[in-house]
Amino acid sequence: MATKDLLKGTLKPIILKLLSEKGRLYGYEMTQSVKELTQGKIELTFGALYPILHKLEEEGIVQTESEVINNRNRIYYSLTESGKGKAQEMIEELEEFVSSLKALLNPNYGLNYVLAR
Amino acid sequence: MATKDLLKGTLKPIILKLLSEKGRLYGYEMTQSVKELTQGKIELTFGALYPILHKLEEEGIVQTESEVINNRNRIYYSLTESGKGKAQEMIEELEEFVSSLKALLNPNYGLNYVLAR
DNA sequence: TTGTTATATATAATTTACTTATATATATTT
């Protein structure tokens, strides 16, 4: 992937955003969702995903339910009641960051807006 | 800063964007520009900035001119002619990344757009 | 005049979020 290094620090809030949107997801499903939503541009690798999920569980931000589907184990993740606040916080931080990047990439935005009217 | 980890990988294209916009900048000036454009939300630290600039110069993407202003040394950076292509490439990569983040943060954007009309 | 803040560049040590590689196992498709 070209975006390799750009990802650092964004994966955790991305996962939390997915969970806050969809309620309940298992790991493999998350990687597929991210791929779909970004048209393959961002790939959530397993080596990154599972350690993050384990850490989020440790921190009490997500909880798990194990189910056996088609004889394969599947672990569903969802936000805990107490974790929802922290999750929202991190999502908003990412939103603000994206906002800042837009300001840097489009420094004349305000000006263009005025000129365009 | 709250955005700490989010920055990884974005600083280089941000610097290149600044240089492609303004033509010529010195290091200290870059940190001020980023602070202004992002309303203090993104802070380009010196420990990050100078190693990146030195590396960009090594790679032939930027060139320097030393000047003494007010008895203080000042090193101006600008894109080399041959570096402009590579710079543009990295800037576009960042733009695409921001696009992907927007898709993840606003998964119903298309839908909302239709509904809002 | 002493101290603080702003201007200006530089680098070394440390952290840590990733990538890459590897492992295991079943189901489905070719």
Added chain:
DNA sequence: AAATATATATAAGTAAATTATATATAACAA
């Protein structure tokens, strides 16, 4: 029979940052 898709897990390595430190001048305040 082999390859691909589904599903989770972890260890080793990389590299881009943070943090801390160093040097030096100018401007301003107490």
